[in-house]
Amino acid sequence: xxxxxxLFLVLDGIxxxxxxxxxGLTPLAAARTPVLxxxxxxxxxxxxxxxxxxxxxGSDTSHLALLGYPPQEFYTxxxxxxxxxxxxxxxxxxxxxxxxxxxxxxxxxxxDRRAGRISGTEPLAEAIRDGVDLSxxxxxxxxxxxxGHRAALALVGEGLGDKVSSxxxxxxxxxxxxxxxxxxxxxxxxxxRACNEFIRQSGEILYGHPLNVRxxxxxxxxxxxxxxxxxGKMGELPPFSERYGLSGSVISAATLISGIGKVVGxxxxxxxxxxxxxxxDLDAKVRTAIEELGRKDFVLMxxxxxxxxxxxxxxxxxxxxxxxxxxxxxxxLDLKETLIVVCADHSTPCSVKDHxxxxxPVVIRGPGVRVDxxxxxxxxxxxxGGLHRIRGRDLMPITLxxxxxxxxxxx
Amino acid sequence: xxxxxxLFLVLDGIxxxxxxxxxGLTPLAAARTPVLxxxxxxxxxxxxxxxxxxxxxGSDTSHLALLGYPPQEFYTxxxxxxxxxxxxxxxxxxxxxxxxxxxxxxxxxxxDRRAGRISGTEPLAEAIRDGVDLSxxxxxxxxxxxxGHRAALALVGEGLGDKVSSxxxxxxxxxxxxxxxxxxxxxxxxxxRACNEFIRQSGEILYGHPLNVRxxxxxxxxxxxxxxxxxGKMGELPPFSERYGLSGSVISAATLISGIGKVVGxxxxxxxxxxxxxxxDLDAKVRTAIEELGRKDFVLMxxxxxxxxxxxxxxxxxxxxxxxxxxxxxxxLDLKETLIVVCADHSTPCSVKDHxxxxxPVVIRGPGVRVDxxxxxxxxxxxxGGLHRIRGRDLMPITLxxxxxxxxxxx
Numbered sequence: 001x002x003x004x005x006x007l008f009l010v011l012d013g014i015x016x017x018x019x020x021x022x023x024g025l026t027p028l029a030a031a032r033t034p035v036l037x038x039x040x041x042x043x044x045x046x047x048x049x050x051x052x053x054x055x056x057x058g059s060d061t062s063h064l065a066l067l068g069y070p071p072q073e074f075y076t077x078x079x080x081x082x083x084x085x086x087x088x089x090x091x092x093x094x095x096x097x098x099x100x101x102x103x104x105x106x107x108x109x110x111x112d113r114r115a116g117r118i119s120g121t122e123p124l125a126e127a128i129r130d131g132v133d134l135s136x137x138x139x140x141x142x143x144x145x146x147x148g149h150r151a152a153l154a155l156v157g158e159g160l161g162d163k164v165s166s167x168x169x170x171x172x173x174x175x176x177x178x179x180x181x182x183x184x185x186x187x188x189x190x191x192x193r194a195c196n197e198f199i200r201q202s203g204e205i206l207y208g209h210p211l212n213v214r215x216x217x218x219x220x221x222x223x224x225x226x227x228x229x230x231x232g233k234m235g236e237l238p239p240f241s242e243r244y245g246l247s248g249s250v251i252s253a254a255t256l257i258s259g260i261g262k263v264v265g266x267x268x269x270x271x272x273x274x275x276x277x278x279x280x281d282l283d284a285k286v287r288t289a290i291e292e293l294g295r296k297d298f299v300l301m302x303x304x305x306x307x308x309x310x311x312x313x314x315x316x317x318x319x320x321x322x323x324x325x326x327x328x329x330x331x332x333l334d335l336k337e338t339l340i341v342v343c344a345d346h347s348t349p350c351s352v353k354d355h356x357x358x359x360x361p362v363v364i365r366g367p368g369v370r371v372d373x374x375x376x377x378x379x380x381x382x383x384x385g386g387l388h389r390i391r392g393r394d395l396m397p398i399t400l401x402x403x404x405x406x407x408x409x410x411x
Numbered sequence: 412x413x414x415x416x417x418l419f420l421v422l423d424g425i426x427x428x429x430x431x432x433x434x435g436l437t438p439l440a441a442a443r444t445p446v447l448x449x450x451x452x453x454x455x456x457x458x459x460x461x462x463x464x465x466x467x468x469g470s471d472t473s474h475l476a477l478l479g480y481p482p483q484e485f486y487t488x489x490x491x492x493x494x495x496x497x498x499x500x501x502x503x504x505x506x507x508x509x510x511x512x513x514x515x516x517x518x519x520x521x522x523d524r525r526a527g528r529i530s531g532t533e534p535l536a537e538a539i540r541d542g543v544d545l546s547x548x549x550x551x552x553x554x555x556x557x558x559g560h561r562a563a564l565a566l567v568g569e570g571l572g573d574k575v576s577s578x579x580x581x582x583x584x585x586x587x588x589x590x591x592x593x594x595x596x597x598x599x600x601x602x603x604r605a606c607n608e609f610i611r612q613s614g615e616i617l618y619g620h621p622l623n624v625r626x627x628x629x630x631x632x633x634x635x636x637x638x639x640x641x642x643g644k645m646g647e648l649p650p651f652s653e654r655y656g657l658s659g660s661v662i663s664a665a666t667l668i669s670g671i672g673k674v675v676g677x678x679x680x681x682x683x684x685x686x687x688x689x690x691x692d693l694d695a696k697v698r699t700a701i702e703e704l705g706r707k708d709f710v711l712m713x714x715x716x717x718x719x720x721x722x723x724x725x726x727x728x729x730x731x732x733x734x735x736x737x738x739x740x741x742x743x744l745d746l747k748e749t750l751i752v753v754c755a756d757h758s759t760p761c762s763v764k765d766h767x768x769x770x771x772p773v774v775i776r777g778p779g780v781r782v783d784x785x786x787x788x789x790x791x792x793x794x795x796g797g798l799h800r801i802r803g804r805d806l807m808p809i810t811l812x813x814x815x816x817x818x819x820x821x822x
Contacts, residue, residue, distance in 0.1 A: 001431070001762065002762060002763070368428045368429070368760070368762060369428075369429075370428060370429065370437070370769065370790050370791055370794075371429070371435075371791075372791060372794060372795075373791075373795075384795075386458075386791060386794040386795075387800075388458070388794070388799050388800035389799075389800070390464055390800075391464075394463075394464035394465055395465075396465070397463075397464060397465020397466060397768065398464055398465040398768065399465075400465065401465050401467055401767055401768035401769070404763060406465065406466070406467040406767075406768055407467065408467045408468070408469055408765070408766060409462060409466055409467060409468055409469060409472050409482065410468055410469025410470070410471045410472030410473070410482060410486060410489070411469040411470070411471055411489040411641070411667075
């Protein structure tokens, strides 16, 4: 029997190093994970360098690699991917940015880089879209509000570069910076000019906006400045469906991940109640994934909370959330005819509080797989498995071969 | 002690996936293989991606990789390799094709793509060589009859391209196609023109040939048309002897494999009674390999039958033939001073009935090898061996190093 459907389950940042407060175990090894362990026992396991050994990946570069778009070839910065995830349809040549709504005081100093973790900024975004003077800006733009204090910007036009700095001073009590080109290329100068003009105009629009007036009356920091960063030029990504002959969906509460899915043509399927944090409704997410597998050939599902615990350096919390994830995954065990790939995108060791290059565990379970003796899904156990050590970019070709969608090279 | 002789034993397509009719074992794992298991026990084992993880290799690309000619660099299509194997000495720039003798009826429809599986076509080939009008053809050619209904053609001349279609309609009851250039390059147009002219002239020669007249009298389909396909331009392959400082022979009943051996300069040693199928005289083949190792430094031996069983989807037959192979290999156990490499060129899973990208088991046994704990030659056991997961292109460098023929990189 050969599987026709594929589920990629990315347990974001679940991989770790030995933790002192877990008696030298990783959170994944310390956790009770009967579901993941059974998937490991029924599958072929290994470890994986998302990009390459010793290369510390972002969530963006790793997910691109896992989807078979090696970042060395396809990555063009986080901005365009966040912009796509936030709802801007990015096309080749557009310059994308991540934005924060922030607060400046009367002296022009940034007093809150997240405007009091404001939410409900759609009216502000609309005012910016309506109010910015395009003739003064000189080019077209797209602007969308995201979750919380987040937003996204894209500049649209010919001859725009993406090698520009940010206006984010990175600390509070400092003046916002002027955005500058990082090269002598006139295209970068043009982008920097447009950014500074957009920040100036949007600041004026935000300053007097009723929503901000009300916030100030309530003693809340107004969202009267945009901090923009992560400039990147959108490239040409060959659509997933054409590259592999598979229809697909992406399920993720993180705009970066849904953005990556969307730029390669996966349909983003929102799941109410999912937050990208440890309070996310994982049962709904797993249910949605199983439903999507009825409609599509391929589903990418990203579960994020363990990464957050790693960034916070909380090993015990990470272990506990892994157990919550494991319980939620139980319905996947019934998907006997689906090829299930479980992995992390990168390690997020509690001792590092950031991503690391440590390889991640990976298991492939489903029809045709050469089951090995590994029966535990953790970093050390999977290193003994039959897949050995692969790279993120190998995962999609291996998957395609297992579902009989690979092309013969030679005769 | 350091070995001086090397035997590469390629068990074509022997590698598989779990088979339902073998209780979830692969044919290799299900087979009783005391000889291969002893080689595994006395050697270092691993798994190997002939080309790269997830890349589904042909027999041609995989053998090129195993011989240290990575196909990404050296592969130029099957035609030139088949032509060389059929007895045409291919040199750089020649365009090689595989041919079938086929049957067309009075209406010009292909009624048998293999001319009733004709054999003994040498008189037909000779008539074509003698009869084709070179001034009308415009260029030189080589033509050789192969086994059964097979033959090979090469076009010789300046400015010939290899991006041309085939005249094979791929089904019976259809008209043969006109060969067309696949690009705007005049070189491809010239090749297409020459092919069509060659097919026209050879058809006329075959039509009235006494051998065909006799076949028709006997109610057999005449071989009155050539179907040609697999165009490829012969490249420059650095000779094996210069590349590695080793003399070598190839032993294979498959013209593709003997062709690959010959294009890199290995001497093809025919073995009477070998067929490339499960009825092959394997004892004679093994005897010949051992004799060749007395004369040469390196012998490549390919044993084909297991691949055929995989293509037919017959797991039990594949298992049984593997046991036949194993018995025939017993004399190799005495070659204590020879480095023996046993592997497959690719997997041919019974569930796929074609090649797959699943890695193949590999063992290296002989002086100097770091013997690991693996004592069973199958896909899952070898994955636990000391070689880990290597690529086909790694095999020749590893081998050369074990026989002290590698070059130091650095000081």
